[in-house]
Amino acid sequence: MAERRVGKRSRGEPLTSDTPEGKTVSRRELLQFIAGGAAALTAGSLGLRPLDLLVPSAQRADISRVLAAGAPAGTAVLAIGGDPTSLDPQAVEEGNERAVNDNVYETLVNRDAQERIIPWLATSWSQPNPTTFRFRLHRGVRFHNGESFDADAAVFSIKRIISPELKSQFAANIATIADARKVDASTFDLVTKEPDPALLARLFSIRMMAPNWTQQTGNQTANQTNGTGPYKVTAWRRGVAVELQANDQYWGGAPRVKRARVRIIPEDQTRLSALQAGEVDVVRGLLPEQLAQAPATAAALGPQYSFIRLSNLRGSPVRDRRIRQALNYAVDKQTLLRQLHGGKGRLLPGQLSGPEMFGFNPRLRPYPYDPDRARALLSAAGARGLALEIVGTRGRWAADALEAQAIGGMFEKVGVKTKVTLLNFQQWLKAADRKQTPNSPPVLYIQHDNTLFDADRTVSNYYSLTGSFSMYGNPTLDRLIERARAEIDPKKREQLYWRVFSLGREDPPMVFLAQLADVWGVSRRLRWTPVPDGRVLFKDMALR
Amino acid sequence: MARLFLRRLPDSLLLIGGVLTLVFLTMFVVGDPARAMLPPETPYEEYLAFRRAMGFDDPIPVQYLRFIGGVVRGDFGQSWWERTPALPIALRPLPATLLLAVFSLAVAVSTGLPLGVLASRHPGSALDRLAILISLSGVTMPIIWLGLIMILVFAVGLRWLPTSGYGTWAHVVLPGLTLAALPMGRIAQISRVSMIDELAKQYVVTATAKGLPGRAVLFRHALRNAAIPILTVAGWELVLMLGGYTIVVETVFGWPGVGLQLFTAIEHRDMPVIAATVFVISVVIVAVNFLVDLLYGAIDPRVQYQ
Numbered sequence: 026m027a028e029r030r031v032g033k034r035s036r037g038e039p040l041t042s043d044t045p046e047g048k049t050v051s052r053r054e055l056l057q058f059i060a061g062g063a064a065a066l067t068a069g070s071l072g073l074r075p076l077d078l079l080v081p082s083a084q085r086a087d088i089s090r091v092l093a094a095g096a097p098a099g100t101a102v103l104a105i106g107g108d109p110t111s112l113d114p115q116a117v118e119e120g121n122e123r124a125v126n127d128n129v130y131e132t133l134v135n136r137d138a139q140e141r142i143i144p145w146l147a148t149s150w151s152q153p154n155p156t157t158f159r160f161r162l163h164r165g166v167r168f169h170n171g172e173s174f175d176a177d178a179a180v181f182s183i184k185r186i187i188s189p190e191l192k193s194q195f196a197a198n199i200a201t202i203a204d205a206r207k208v209d210a211s212t213f214d215l216v217t218k219e220p221d222p223a224l225l226a227r228l229f230s231i232r233m234m235a236p237n238w239t240q241q242t243g244n245q246t247a248n249q250t251n252g253t254g255p256y257k258v259t260a261w262r263r264g265v266a267v268e269l270q271a272n273d274q275y276w277g278g279a280p281r282v283k284r285a286r287v288r289i290i291p292e293d294q295t296r297l298s299a300l301q302a303g304e305v306d307v308v309r310g311l312l313p314e315q316l317a318q319a320p321a322t323a324a325a326l327g328p329q330y331s332f333i334r335l336s337n338l339r340g341s342p343v344r345d346r347r348i349r350q351a352l353n354y355a356v357d358k359q360t361l362l363r364q365l366h367g368g369k370g371r372l373l374p375g376q377l378s379g380p381e382m383f384g385f386n387p388r389l390r391p392y393p394y395d396p397d398r399a400r401a402l403l404s405a406a407g408a409r410g411l412a413l414e415i416v417g418t419r420g421r422w423a424a425d426a427l428e429a430q431a432i433g434g435m436f437e438k439v440g441v442k443t444k445v446t447l448l449n450f451q452q453w454l455k456a457a458d459r460k461q462t463p464n465s466p467p468v469l470y471i472q473h474d475n476t477l478f479d480a481d482r483t484v485s486n487y488y489s490l491t492g493s494f495s496m497y498g499n500p501t502l503d504r505l506i507e508r509a510r511a512e513i514d515p516k517k518r519e520q521l522y523w524r525v526f527s528l529g530r531e532d533p534p535m536v537f538l539a540q541l542a543d544v545w546g547v548s549r550r551l552r553w554t555p556v557p558d559g560r561v562l563f564k565d566m567a568l569r
Numbered sequence: 570m571a572r573l574f575l576r577r578l579p580d581s582l583l584l585i586g587g588v589l590t591l592v593f594l595t596m597f598v599v600g601d602p603a604r605a606m607l608p609p610e611t612p613y614e615e616y617l618a619f620r621r622a623m624g625f626d627d628p629i630p631v632q633y634l635r636f637i638g639g640v641v642r643g644d645f646g647q648s649w650w651e652r653t654p655a656l657p658i659a660l661r662p663l664p665a666t667l668l669l670a671v672f673s674l675a676v677a678v679s680t681g682l683p684l685g686v687l688a689s690r691h692p693g694s695a696l697d698r699l700a701i702l703i704s705l706s707g708v709t710m711p712i713i714w715l716g717l718i719m720i721l722v723f724a725v726g727l728r729w730l731p732t733s734g735y736g737t738w739a740h741v742v743l744p745g746l747t748l749a750a751l752p753m754g755r756i757a758q759i760s761r762v763s764m765i766d767e768l769a770k771q772y773v774v775t776a777t778a779k780g781l782p783g784r785a786v787l788f789r790h791a792l793r794n795a796a797i798p799i800l801t802v803a804g805w806e807l808v809l810m811l812g813g814y815t816i817v818v819e820t821v822f823g824w825p826g827v828g829l830q831l832f833t834a835i836e837h838r839d840m841p842v843i844a845a846t847v848f849v850i851s852v853v854i855v856a857v858n859f860l861v862d863l864l865y866g867a868i869d870p871r872v873q874y875q
Contacts, residue, residue: 107833108825110650117606117650192622197611247651263661264825265735290733290823291832298720299732454604460613493613 100284101551101566104296104305108264108289111247114232115186118194124287125267127560129169130232130252133160133179134225140381140478140557142225146174146233146253155220155513156203162211166276169250169257172235176213180205181236183215198230198477220511222518226383226479255280255564264289269563280564300546306568307553307561308546312423313367319546324369325555327543328475330377331422333415333432333536334457334487336467336496342413343467349533351402353392355439356432362539365424365431369542375530377473377483379540381557384480384509384522389530392537399439412442416456417470419447423541429470432536460493467496472541476558480522481510488529497534574859581855585848592847593636593840602649602838623649636844645848646841659830659845663853665735666826669818670810672745677752678803681707684753685760685799686792692765700757707754712814716747716821733823744822748814752806759802763795796868804861808854 109122114130135145144150147160166174183205186193201221206214217224238251250258255275260268269285288305290296297315299305308319316322335343335352343349358372371379372391379385403411413436417429426447433445448456459465471494475483486492489503502525509521543559552567596602603620611619620626624635639646645655681704688700723743724732734740767773768791776786816828823829827846834842 110648110833110837110839111652113652116652119650189622192619194607196619197607197615200615244653247653262735262825264665264829265823288734288823289825291820291829292717292733292823294717295720295733295821295823298717298725302725302728302732304732451601451604455601458613 099282099568100286101282101307101563101568102286102288102305103307103561103563104288104290104299104309106289106291106293106296106310109267112250112258112261113246114234114250114252115182115193115195116191116247118230121289124561125258125269126232126250126252128256128269128285128563129250129254129258130234131254132230132232133162133228136229136478136556136558138554138556146179147228150225152513153214156217158215158217158224159208160213160215162213163276164211166253167274168235168238168253169272170235170238172237172251174233174235174253175210176207178233178236179213180207181239182233183231185234185239186231195230199227201227220513222510222513222515223477223479223481226477229477255562256285277564282563282566282568285563297546300548303548306548306551306566309543309561311544311546313365313369313544316367316544316546320549321547321551322544323547323553323555324542324544325557325559326371326379326381326540327557327559328379328381328478329472329541329543330373330379330475330483331428331470331472331538331541332373332377332487333538334469334471334494334496335533335535336465337532337534338467338496338498340464341467341496342411345406345408346532347402347406348408348411349536350392350531351399351406351408351439352436352441352536353533354395354399354402355441356435356536356538357394358391358538359394361428361431365428366539366541367544369544370539372539373537375533375537376526377487377529377535377537378480378526379557382475382478382480382483383515384484384519384526386523386526388523389527392530396435396439403440409440410442411440412444413468414444414446414466415468415470416446416448416453416466418450418453421450421453422472425470425472428538432470458493459490459496465496469496478558480525481506484522484525484529485510488525488534495534499528499532499534502528573862577855577859584855585851588847588851589637589640589844590633592844593633596838596840596843602840606649606837640844640848645845648842649839650837650842655841655845656848658842659827659849662826662830663849665824666811666815666819666828667853669741669744669748669815669824669826670807672741673748673810674752674803674807676745676749677756677806680749681753681756682760682799685757685762686764686787688757688761689764689768690787697761700761704754704757704761707750707752707757709754710750712747712751712817713821715750716744716818719743719747720821733821735823735825740822740824744818744824747822748810748818751814752803752810755802755806756799760795760799763798764791767791767795793868797865800861800864800868804857804864807857811850811853811857 103124105121105124107121109125110119111117111122112125114126131146133145133147134142137143146163146166148163150158150160153159160179162174162176162179168174172178183202185191186195187199187202201217201219201224202215203218204216206216208214215224233253235251239246242249248261253276255272255277256269257272258267259270266289267287269287271280271283273279288299290299293310293312293315296305296308297311297318300308300319311319333352335349337344337346337349343352362368362370362372374391375389376386380387403409415429415433417425419426429447430445433443436443456462456466457469457471473483473487484506487495488497488499489495489506490498505521505525509518509525512518512521543555545555547553550569552569553565603616603623603625607616607619624632643656645659647653648655648658651658684700684703688697691697720732720743723730730739730743773786773791776790815826816832818824819826819829820832827850831843831846834846
């Protein structure tokens with residue numbers, strides 16, 4: 026440690042002394058050092074021009090215009106809560122990356138506004154045998170760099186995303202795919218490990234990439250893009266915004282909105298302020314009370330379903346089906362929806378599913394709110410004095426803590442002693458996984474997302490013990506689910522899922538709550554209708 | 570100066586090494602990175618396979634040695650999310666944070682110091698009380714609240730400035746002022762107290778009796794002696810800014826700095842980026858401390874290092 030020697034000073038002597046003895050650093054030296062450093066920093070920063078590196082001068086002119094008059098005319102601006110971690114469309118699965126790449130990269134099939142699967146980069150398909158799908162591809166489509174989209178590109182893209190070296194976070198979605206083989210320039214075969222009727226829905230996770238470009242770019246695919254989509258990325262100012270420009274050679278026709286921007290604003294109150302100040306056009310993730318202050322809102326039912334998972338395994342306090350039915354009657358779902366989610370959503374009709382999901386049973390009705398019936402069922406099951414613990418999360422999903430606590434109160438009203446424990450999401454993930462935590466909580470609050478829009482994922486995860494997040498086993502349902510998984514005829518397959526949901530309503534794996542809507546804050550000049558899958562597509566927008 | 574630097578080096582390295590070890594250990598106590606990276610309902614088998622592929626299943630000492638071995642060579646590994654090297658990712662937002670911190674400190678010193686000095690001339694006066702009030706508000710106002718209010722008033726209400734973002738000098742103003750409030754308050758407080766102390770000393774009476782004008786007494790003599798505590802506080806506030814407050818301000822204003830980067834990396838449990846970012850912040854803090862020590866030597870001739 027450096028030592029300090031304090032020199033002697035006698036009273037009355039002026040303090041300012043110029044004697045340099047013993048000093049290792051003279052004041053002049055130091056001042057010169059500081060001046061030099063400051064000059065270097067200034068010159069460096071002018072030379073480096075961090076602002077310039079990040080903002081080319083053409084765009085800085087834009088930015089002054091931003092300050093002068095809200096969002097630049099003709100540029101649609103979406104505000105999201107975080108920087109994309111990577112723009113590689115096959116490696117990471119993340120909402121921020123999707124906000125950009127949904128506009129830049131495309132898939133073999135697409136979904137219409139009712140979430141039905143429609144041809145896209147693939148124009149038609151057939152099944153020569155149960156484990157092979159043959160796709161015919163659109164001709165004349167090019168990637169942004171000019172490379173042709175053809176069977177080679179499709180095969181390359183599929184092989185890349187299933188390769189273990191990529192360690193793709195999509196791996197679980199596409200685990201059934203075994204291989205891809207070219208047939209001719211615009212036809213290829215996709216082979217699955219076993220018959221997979223949900224394969225078309227899975228294709229949604231596989232974005233098409235250009236073989237030559239991807240190989241040359243190596244790991245910089247995280248920072249650069251080259252898709253077939255209606256927009257190209259022109260700049261990525263890290264932590265600030267991603268700039269997009271319309272692809273005028275787009276095979277589907279040049280989009281109306283010529284320029285777009287995805288702006289990163291981590292704090293939700295600031296996103297709202299930006300919307301109010303006219304700096305952005307679309308904002309997601311606002312709380313109901315914030316939405317009331319937005320210039321306008323737009324909503325669509327999303328594939329988000331909230332429910333309370335119940336265990337019917339040995340040792341579970343709610344093993345008896347009458348108790349599980351009683352808990353369903355005990356919850357006033359309509360009030361929860363109104364108070365906690367501003368009424369934006371709809372009650373789950375006795376199934377963990379909605380109209381946009383393949384397999385949804387339109388004939389089922391929600392459990393009504395009937396506390397008397399609940400109490401009767403509880404007595405019939407000999408469950409007077411039942412004590413339960415609801416395990417929920419705090420801050421992970423909209424109103425999650427409040428909802429779990431409110432439901433706890435409703436259980437108490439029908440005579441169930443209820444305790445509510447709230448965990449942070451990481452702890453919850455561990456506790457919810459039956460394989461990691463064998464005595465996983467029998468009563469657990471969850472919000473489930475099924476962007477596959479196919480019942481297989483939902484029922485495998487929550488109506489059967491196959492999923493590690495399930496605590497419900499039912500051999501009858503298991504047989505139906507297995508048959509559905511192998512059933513190629515869509516009509517028959519649908520009927521099987523109807524039966525699963527219908528039986529599941531009477532022997533409930535959960536307390537069915539609500540399907541929630543995605544609500545967006547929008548600017549007054551924006552004309553856009555959101556879709557259930559939550560994608561924000563600039564090509565569907567128009568600015569007044 | 571070079572000698573001082575070399576004497577300081579071993580301790581600084583030890584400090585930074587200790588910090589990195591702590592970061593490494595916390596990673597395993599606080600959360601499971603594999604779970605954070607995969608969609609929630611990933612089947613257990615896939616989750617295990619992912620863990621193996623990423624090397625999470627190796628014993629902790631092995632992972633630690635791998636980590637330290639890399640750090641010594643300047644290799645913090647690849648970001649688990651971006652799949653590109655972690656150190657460049659950590660360095661990327663540094664200019665933005667430095668710009669913000671230096672700007673805020675400059676604002677804090679240029680407002681706090683005069684405020685404190687002026688107040689000290691007539692303790693107990695109306696000006697003094699006003700100065701105390703102002704400095705107290707700076708110190709006690711929650712940063713996040715202040716930031717949001719600034720946005721509401723100046724950006725949404727008056728439309729003078731952008732709500733958030735980065736790119737022009739206009740974007741620095743609101744975050745800079747928000748970040749400066751607390752340091753301004755503290756610097757005003759310490760300046761005032763320090764100066765009052767100095768002005769009460771014998772030599773001030775002597776100097777005034779000698780016939781020196783008030784301004785010379787104040788600046789050439791009293792202030793230079795009061796400077797050491799003020800410098801200490803200013804340096805400390807800069808360290809606090811870099812190590813903590815910037816996270817809040819950068820989040821509220823969408824300022825793409827190191828704090829925000831660290832916060833995101835923690836959410837993602839992206840260990841290489843967390844370690845690299847903490848390393849970068851530690852180096853900057855050590856440098857700031859070193860600079861402050863040098864300044865001591867320049868300001869007070871009694872302070873000598875061996």
